[in-house]
Amino acid sequence: MDLRDLRYFETIAELEHVGQAAERLHRTQPALTSAIRRLEKEAGAPLFERAGRGIRLTPAGRVMLRWAQRLRFDVEDAQREVGDIGRGLSGVVRLGIVPTAAQYQLPQAVRRLLREAPDVRLKTTVSLVDVLMPMLRAGELDLVVGTEGVPESGFVSRRLVEDHVVVAASADHELFNGKPSVKDMSAYRWVLQPRGAPTRDWLDHTFVRRSLPRPEVQVESSTLHMLPALIAETGLLSFVSRKHLDVTAGSYPLREVVLKETTMKRWLVVTHRTNAYLSPAALRLMALLS
Incomplete structure (x- = not known):
């Protein structure tokens, strides 16, 4: 099998469309079609089937994709290892x-x-x-x-x-006037990462397990470096690595809401x-x- 044909095959499998693959690879559609036909002849089985306006891998195609990736990795690793000798x-x-x-x-x-x-x-x-x-x-x-x-x-x-993720708030937040609980925190709004982020899901489950509503997110951000400033300026609660509190103490007066139930170890x-x-x-x- 030709390694170039296998690389074309990987791209077609990713995009599930010969025309789009041709644009990415700067090749003609007939050239890519010929590459697939050569691979199918070598494999003795069809690699793609029609799916609406595009195509999708057959069971044989999925096996071929796994081996095509492995071969590409081996070739790239060999080139890098040989090139690294003596360097x-x-x-x-x-x-x-x-x-x-x-x-x-x-x-x-x-x-x-x-x-x-x-x-x-x-x-x-x-x-x-x-x-x-x-x-x-x-x-x-x-x-x-x-x-x-x-x-x-x-x-x-x-x-x-090891890293600890904790609830953080501005140093003058009213939560610090008493001994806060998870239920107390549910009364405030938050700045958090999007759902699906491990820390966000862990915090959501912490509230749900106690029959409390999930934290009400007013600001959602996947950019962690902006969270300390947002917490300090808005009064929102957040869930961040304790390292943020250690480093930003001089820039933004933040405090950890110390509570075992909302301390995530990772x-x-x-x-x-x-x-x-x-x-x-x-x-x-x-x-x-x-």
Whole structure:
């Protein structure tokens, strides 16, 4: 099988449309159709079937996609490993990282890495885990630093540091006039991440388990670095890493609403594909992040 045909096949499978794949790949539709026909001849089975105005993978196509990705990963890893021979701590590390870790863990680790290896280049993507993991699966990232979740086949995770997520409010919030409870918090509005974010779901469930309404969200934001300012300026409650309170104490007078029931313990982990090649620079960065 031709590796180029397999790459075309991956793109067609992703878009489920030959015309759109032709535009992305800058190839003609007949050229892509011919590539699929060659693969189907080699496989001895159809790889796509009609689905409305587009196409979708057949069961054989889904198996072929898995092997096509594996072959591409192997070729790319081989090129990188051969290229890294003799270069030592250099080259490019493609890192996906969640905002909290990017703000509080990454700078020190990168400072030390560049001190040891000034020729290393780092390409970072800062986003939430649900965005980063598909990029890791597709081979677009070498490492992902995020929150620990359910173990997934084909990936290896290493714990880096424990983190506590807590309810935060402006230092002069009326909640601090007494000893607050979860029920007391339900009377106020919040600034939180969108639903589906692990911290947001955990907090929602904390209220639901106590037969309380979910927190009333007035401001929804996936940009964590803006939360301390919003909390301080608006009087809204939020649910953030305790690290935010440690670092922003001088800029924004925030306090933790200390309550065991609303303290979420989590681990930040670094994840990579099980059999992926990791350059010496990527391995060193993993060690420094720990």
